[in-house]
Amino acid sequence: MHTALYGVHKGLNASFTDFAGWEMPVRYSSELAEHRAVRQAAGLFDLSHMGEIELTGPEAAAALDYALVGTASAVKVGRARYTMMCDPRGGILDDLVLYRFDERKFLVVANASNAAVVFAELIKRAGSFDTEVTDRSAETALIAVQGPRAADIVGSVTGADLGGLRYYASIPANVGGHDVVLARTGYTGEDGFELFLPATEAADLWRVLTEAGAPAGLLPAGLACRDTLRLEAGMPLYGNELTTEVSPFDANLGRVVKFDKPDFVGKAALAERREPAQVLAGLRGMGRRSPRHGYRVLDGEREVGTVTSGALSPTLGYPIAMAYLPRELGEPGTELTVDIRGRIEPVEVVSLPFYQRA
Numbered sequence: 271m272h273t274a275l276y277g278v279h280k281g282l283n284a285s286f287t288d289f290a291g292w293e294m295p296v297r298y299s300s301e302l303a304e305h306r307a308v309r310q311a312a313g314l315f316d317l318s319h320m321g322e323i324e325l326t327g328p329e330a331a332a333a334l335d336y337a338l339v340g341t342a343s344a345v346k347v348g349r350a351r352y353t354m355m356c357d358p359r360g361g362i363l364d365d366l367v368l369y370r371f372d373e374r375k376f377l378v379v380a381n382a383s384n385a386a387v388v389f390a391e392l393i394k395r396a397g398s399f400d401t402e403v404t405d406r407s408a409e410t411a412l413i414a415v416q417g418p419r420a421a422d423i424v425g426s427v428t429g430a431d432l433g434g435l436r437y438y439a440s441i442p443a444n445v446g447g448h449d450v451v452l453a454r455t456g457y458t459g460e461d462g463f464e465l466f467l468p469a470t471e472a473a474d475l476w477r478v479l480t481e482a483g484a485p486a487g488l489l490p491a492g493l494a495c496r497d498t499l500r501l502e503a504g505m506p507l508y509g510n511e512l513t514t515e516v517s518p519f520d521a522n523l524g525r526v527v528k529f530d531k532p533d534f535v536g537k538a539a540l541a542e543r544r545e546p547a548q549v550l551a552g553l554r555g556m557g558r559r560s561p562r563h564g565y566r567v568l569d570g571e572r573e574v575g576t577v578t579s580g581a582l583s584p585t586l587g588y589p590i591a592m593a594y595l596p597r598e599l600g601e602p603g604t605e606l607t608v609d610i611r612g613r614i615e616p617v618e619v620v621s622l623p624f625y626q627r628a
Contacts, residue, residue, distance in 0.1 A: 273318035312417030313491030321385025327401035360539035361514035411472035416462030446478030459503025504623030555589025
């Protein structure tokens, strides 16, 4: 599958990769240059492979309260919330961002790999509520501008009050002549914006943002740097840190589960999983070789965990990784090792995130 911006990416000589059935740009020139642009200036991302599912109607909030682990009815109009959908066993089906546009209208943004599952589950779970569930993914494009210069760039092509737009909030806005939903959200650890608009208008908005961002050092950015950026920021990736085999409590994200509401899918199981035997921990490599997904974590000769994500951090200059470890080994300062293709390399458990903007 191709997003509405596929032709733009081809014109920029992007290298492509398959991601959840979508042919997406993995890099345009250098993933290192793109990573550094986001940390120092700004990057421009095509996120149109994500799923956008709309719920409308008088019982939309109640339906989402039942379907998700968070309390949608407590989200104020114009705000967004990070949340999850779990199965009846408490395993994570997907992590989501929920937007509330008015009292009766919500948007659920799902990961590309799980969009169909989330849509089907929302249809099922909302069946007894007075709400309509509509998949808007095919008609919606999503473009992100991320980095310390993001507000300057977006501000130069909109009259919207960006200074008054809080983190995890959204407003309707006109950006470069296009009516969008403008959200102050992102997945890089930097300030930034995500812009929802009709897919038919995506190419022109990309052009507008590219021209506006050129003097500030904005670069188009692909999935490769997006992965190292989110890893530095300690943000989980579905399929790596998050799966149906782990609960939000395993992933140190138990705060998103709200037990002080009526019944929701997975509530009983999650109540029993509040004190997990394992925790998601950060690992700092002490050498130059980087742990990667699937590598074994060792305590002496005993295998105690598996790396979920790992890379050489472009910002910090040393290897970083995340792994699930027994709770007693998850304390910062714990010394362990990782089997990196037959070589045993030392690592130290550290607090997450690895990087946090000033």
